[in-house]
Amino acid sequence: MAQQIQYRTLGGPEVLEFVTVPQPTPPSDGVVVETRAIGVNPIDVKLRSGLRPSPPITEPRVPGSDAAGIVVAVADSAPGSWAVGDEVIVQGASGAYRTHLPASASQVVAKPAAVSWNAAAGIGVPAGTAYQALRSLGVAAGQTLLVHGGSGAVGQAAIQFARVWGATVVATASARNLDRVRSLGAIAVEYGDGLLARVQAAAPNGIDRVLDAAGTDEALEVSFALVERRSDIGTIVVGAKSDELGIRAWAGGSPHPLTAEEQAWRREAYGVAADLIAAGRFEVEIAGVWPLAEAAAAQEALAAGGLRGKVILDPRA
Ligand SMILES: NC(=O)c1ccc[n+]([C@@H]2O[C@H](COP(=O)([O-])OP(=O)(O)OC[C@H]3O[C@@H](n4cnc5c(N)ncnc54)[C@H](OP(=O)(O)O)[C@@H]3O)[C@@H](O)[C@H]2O)c1
Structure with a gap:
């Protein structure tokens, strides 16, 4: 048998149920992965609570999109060369909070042996989003990038990709997280009153691109004062306002779906980040690990704020 977290109605963390279900079979184009670690993302909480609209729930919904584990079944017709025993990362899963996760072959990426299960499950949405957003913005060597929220999971990934590509990065964080942002190679700036002057002092030659x-409002207003072309500013949070503000947005409430190229960048990020981790050039910070059965507590901890790094679920705890 397999186990999963599911919900049948929108609401608080109490709507999450830990249930036993039959072991799944692989989809015709894929595999079943026995999970070793599962990533929790802010979007899981927003969807569960109804803060982010989603289609009506017609059958139990399993949250989550990021996991890592071992292939335990492969469909005869599955493309590629996946085999039972392969250690893999699953990206874009439809419901990752499970002990046994069906996935199409195109959602599976090899996990390098040097990458821990928790880091592999934590690459997911944050690295995919950061990588795609920076590629969409055209961040390149010699430019200066401003990252609002540099201490978060997406922000940390963005700093590291941009540094690998040779860009200078100024990143905002709360006072307690400035050292972390610095350790990733960014010039750290505390957000709050006086932010504009602090960024100007940190980047005397100006800011070329902004990832929000x-x-x-503070992040947006400071960005508008620093960057001439609004199209050089992109948000992943307030997409609903992006057209009105003239800035770019990817998901996060944006009315414009990701293009095929943007989706491809999000997928590409998994392998790129995994290889960088294996090479010691990229880190996924882990905030804490909760048993899968305690997913409600894990989501509550994430929603409460104050954690730094990825919240991970352990399906074997
Ligand atoms: N559009 C997409 O596809 C997409 C994908 C992934 C995430 N997101 C969204 O992007 C956001 C960040 O995701 P995440 O996973 O990185 O979350 P996270 O790990 O919880 O990080 C949140 C970040 O926001 C910062 N922050 C909190 N209050 C702030 C304030 N008043 N001013 C400036 N920064 C502040 C935090 O800094 P301190 O902790 O130092 O205070 C931290 O760096 C979330 O809203 C998430 O839903 C969107």
Whole structure:
């Protein structure tokens, strides 16, 4: 048998149920992965609570999109060369909070042996989003990038990709997280009153591109004062306002779906990040690990704020 977290109605963390279900069979184009670690993302909480609209629930819905584990079944017709025993990362899963996760072959990426289960499950949405957003913005060597929310999961990934590509990065964080942002190679700036002057002092030659992973009015107003072309500013949080503000947005409430190229970048990020982790050039910070059965507590901890790094579920705890 397999186990999963599911909900049948929108609401608080109490709607999450831990249930036993039959072991799934692989989809015709894929595999079943016995999970070793599962990533929890803010979007899981937003969807569960109804803060982010989703289609009506017609059958129990399993949250989550990021996991890592071992292939335990492969469909005869599955493309590629996946075999039982392969260690893999699953990206874009439809419901990752499970002990046994069906996935199409195109959602599976090999996990390098040097990458821990928790880091592999934590690459997911944050690295995919950061990588795609920076590629969409055209961030390149020699430019200066401002990241609002640099201490968050997406922000940390964005800093690291941009540094690997040779860009200078100024990143905002709360006072307690400035050291972390610095350790990733960014110039750290505390958000809050006086932010504009602090960024100007940190980047005397100006800011070329902005990634907003905070979504606050302050982040947007400071960005407008620093960057001439609004199209050089992108948000992943307040997409609903992006057209009105003239900035770019990817998901996060944006009325414009990701293009095929943007979706491809999000997928590409998994392998790129995994290889960088294996090479010691990229880190996924882990905030804490909760048993799968305690997913409600894990989501509550994430929603409460104050954690730094990825919240991970352990399906074997
Ligand atoms: N559009 C997409 O596809 C997409 C994908 C992934 C995530 N997101 C969204 O992007 C946001 C960040 O995701 P995440 O996983 O990185 O979340 P996270 O790990 O919880 O990080 C949140 C970040 O926001 C910062 N922050 C909190 N209050 C702030 C304020 N008043 N001013 C400036 N920064 C502030 C935090 O800094 P301190 O902790 O230092 O205070 C931290 O860096 C979330 O809203 C998430 O839903 C969107």
